[in-house]
Amino acid sequence: MKSYKILVVDDEEDLCEILQFNLQNEGFEVDTAFSAEEALAKNIADYDLLLLDVMMGPISGFRMADTLKKNTQTAKIPVIFLTAKDTENDTLTGFTVGADDYISKPFSIKEVIARIKAVLKRTSNKNEPEQNILKYENLEISLQNKKITISGKEIELTKKEFEILKLLLENPNHVFSREEILSRIWDNVYVLDRTIDVNITRLRKKIEPYGNNIITRMGYGYCFES
Amino acid sequence: MKSYKILVVDDEEDLCEILQFNLQNEGFEVDTAFSAEEALAKNIADYDLLLLDVMMGPISGFRMADTLKKNTQTAKIPVIFLTAKDTENDTLTGFTVGADDYISKPFSIKEVIARIKAVLKRTSNKNEPEQNILKYENLEISLQNKKITISGKEIELTKKEFEILKLLLENPNHVFSREEILSRIWDNVYVLDRTIDVNITRLRKKIEPYGNNIITRMGYGYCFES
DNA sequence: TCCTTTTGTAATAAGAATGTAATACTAAAT
DNA sequence: ATTTAGTATTACATTCTTATTACAAAAGGA
Numbered sequence A, B: 001m002k003s004y005k006i007l008v009v010d011d012e013e014d015l016c017e018i019l020q021f022n023l024q025n026e027g028f029e030v031d032t033a034f035s036a037e038e039a040l041a042k043n044i045a046d047y048d049l050l051l052l053d054v055m056m057g058p059i060s061g062f063r064m065a066d067t068l069k070k071n072t073q074t075a076k077i078p079v080i081f082l083t084a085k086d087t088e089n090d091t092l093t094g095f096t097v098g099a100d101d102y103i104s105k106p107f108s109i110k111e112v113i114a115r116i117k118a119v120l121k122r123t124s125n126k127n128e129p130e131q132n133i134l135k136y137e138n139l140e141i142s143l144q145n146k147k148i149t150i151s152g153k154e155i156e157l158t159k160k161e162f163e164i165l166k167l168l169l170e171n172p173n174h175v176f177s178r179e180e181i182l183s184r185i186w187d188n189v190y191v192l193d194r195t196i197d198v199n200i201t202r203l204r205k206k207i208e209p210y211g212n213n214i215i216t217r218m219g220y221g222y223c224f225e226s
Numbered sequence C: 001t002c003c004t005t006t007t008g009t010a011a012t013a014a015g016a017a018t019g020t021a022a023t024a025c026t027a028a029a030t
Numbered sequence D: 001a002t003t004t005a006g007t008a009t010t011a012c013a014t015t016c017t018t019a020t021t022a023c024a025a026a027a028g029g030a
Helices: A013-025 A037-039 A061-069 A090-097 A109-124 A159-169 A178-186 A193-206 B013-025 B036-041 B061-069 B088-098 B109-127 B159-170 B177-186 B193-206
Strands: A003-008 A027-032 A049-053 A079-083 A103-105 A133-136 A138-144 A149-150 A152-156 A214-217 A221-224 B005-009 B027-033 B051-052 B079-083 B101-104 B134-137 B140-144 B147-150 B153-154 B214-217 B221-224
Touching: A003 A037, A003 B214, A013 A027, A013 A109, A027 A037, A037 A061, A049 A061, A049 A109, A049 B051, A049 B061, A061 A079, A079 A109, A103 A109, A133 A159, A138 A159, A159 A193, A159 B147, A178 A193, A178 A221, A178 B013, A193 A214, A221 B036, B005 B013, B005 B036, B013 B027, B013 B109, B013 B214, B027 B036, B051 B061, B051 B109, B061 B079, B079 B088, B079 B109, B101 B109, B134 B159, B159 B177, B177 B193, B193 B214
Parallel strands: A003 A027, A003 A049, A049 A079, A079 A103, B005 B027, B005 B051, B051 B079, B079 B101
Antiparallel strands: A133 A138, A138 A149, A149 A152, A214 A221, B134 B140, B140 B147, B147 B153, B214 B221
16 A cells, blocks of 8 residues: 655744654655745655645745645645644635645644544545536536536537536526637637527537526527526 | 525524524524425525534535535525534535535524624625626616516516616616717617617516606607616 | 548528607697 | 697518528547
């Protein structure tokens, strides 16, 4: 069984060592960094989990996590924050940045280990079945599958049909002009407006009985009406 | 002023009643359900806010909220979780599921009411941050929908009718000459002045009882009088 | 490559929106 | 009062917009 790699980032060097020692004892691979800058110099994508101190140096743990969340390669790496500050406000900020857990100092090593294991367990499951599903009544559209089901029955849509339905369903009751649909879904915009009509017709037919939810707004365009 | 509809879901029936009684006293409309299943049987989309117990029956409040967030019709309804468990872990799940607030039992009714009002205030701005709605009394015109409603009842307008109403309503009490209306709404200006009259007539008829608000200024044009 | 599927186009049909003209009103002006 | 200019209303004609169909052209897979 592959061992997990953990990066500990904290400006208290003693604490880093203590954590490193104990976590290695638990079978994790552990690296440490004493500042966000030092951490960011490493290849973060290699790690399976980050332990970030909130209060340190010029770049706080929050800001560091924020940065990582914006990078596709590191966005999904679970983060546990370590902090002495225990105000609600901080807790909240941590969450908005996508913290997977939050540990207040002082903490027991046992607690840290338990949390780490919990987070790893949770996220290892999560990585796969990323359920991006849009629903309207019995109409479910799965963004990862590019498939839709109606009352559980699978319906095959072509790419264009799918994209149109997705666009409309993401903004129910919003009227999209043909120009808007074209520019959002087509790469080359050199197709006729009538093309949209045809695709709408095809889509409507396939998603019965929800075809009627795609409404024509004469002179304006189309919208999905809920 | 319309009162907000709140759904309370908790397996402690006593608590439900207490909340219902107190919230009704505050002027809310309140329904209760004693399980997620019971709640889901209702038309959730009707409610303006949900109070969800975390720990109940086979479907937890978290899972219920999760389900709702995936449905276009219910995704934007604010959720406040009620829980006896005050562990950080639960708090976390609550946020990821899109909780708008989080109240730990035991709580004071005053606190609950305050939180509800805060959340409603926050989200009521958010729900239609698209100031795409023009209003005059019970006449609402939604710019993204290209639709209008009168006392909640939907009225179908044609494009020209809609554009005229929009123009007038955006500038109440301003008299627009036929020339001005033409140049603003018509692409080719090669139509007769009388065309406006006809469109005004049609519009007036459709927006009863607000037809009379579109005033004729003899020799000048039309305006919407408020 | 051949075959299948997707996608775009063109032609036509259907339907809705809009414009026009004829006529009836209405309010101001003489 | 009568006239007149401006407006309302109606029915009808026209024009626009969309729906539908069949077919052609790309795009993709085996």
